[in-house]
């Protein structure tokens with residue numbers, strides 16, 4: 289497995305593989321890898337001839353400095369996991385390599401990025417879109433894999449590829465959950481014992497909403513109320529949003545239907561957790 293710190297070197301390696309008619313894949317990450325990331329890597333490994341994973345804790349996408357400082361960093365363990373998965377290249381740039389100072393350009397999305405996470409975390413999606421655009425230039429052409437846990441991020445990246453005519457297929461991979469339903473996330477490492485015990489309540493609230501839908505309720509106001517009542521049983525959580533949206537436009541819905549998406553974000557202590565699920569289908573993860 290090659291570890292590459294320079295973006296130009298990574299670009300040249302992808303290019304050489306493409307000239308050799310190899311299908312190239314990229315899994316962008318911020319490290320602190322868990323089973324959810326590994327599922328992306330396994331899927332990508334099965335579908336690509338040459339597979340790269342990037343590890344870069346992108347300060348630009350953190351609207352809160354403390355959140356950036358606290359973000360877990362486990363580079364050596366990450367490299368060991370990726371080597372065991374047969375990854376060909378790890379792209380591990382420095383801050384200066386990724387975002388040379390003085391920074392004068394950003395990819396600033398609108399529309400999809402202005403609601404939900406975007407409303408609560410100003411500048412977050414500009415930071416995400418900018419770093420992903422840079423990584424997509426390095427990949428140039430091929431497949432890129434993202435987790436569905438960051439559902440809004442995935443929607444924005446898919447839209448970015450369309451609007452900028454990038455020859456990259458963006459593939460979303462289903463959420464991986466702990467046995468108690470908590471969606472896997474690097475941020476889970478930051479939870480205290482008490483917070484970790486409380487954290488599955490987020491997924492429980494989604495399940496309450498899904499059950500309400502399965503029993504015939506379609507009014508989102510009533511479904512959301514039931515889910516919020518469930519989440520309120522866990523006083524450690526402070527809900528930011530809990531809603532049902534159109535999965536393509538992220539528009540809030542008044543009436544839920546089979547393909548609608550439940551999105552939830554809540555803070556527990558200093559940690560922000562997000563989760564989501566489709567309405568009206570069996571959650572194969574649990």
Ligand code: PAF
Pocket residue numbers: 316317318344346349416419420438441
């Ligand atoms: O989902 C993440 O881990 C990050 O937002 C990403 C896509 C790697 C960009 O920094």
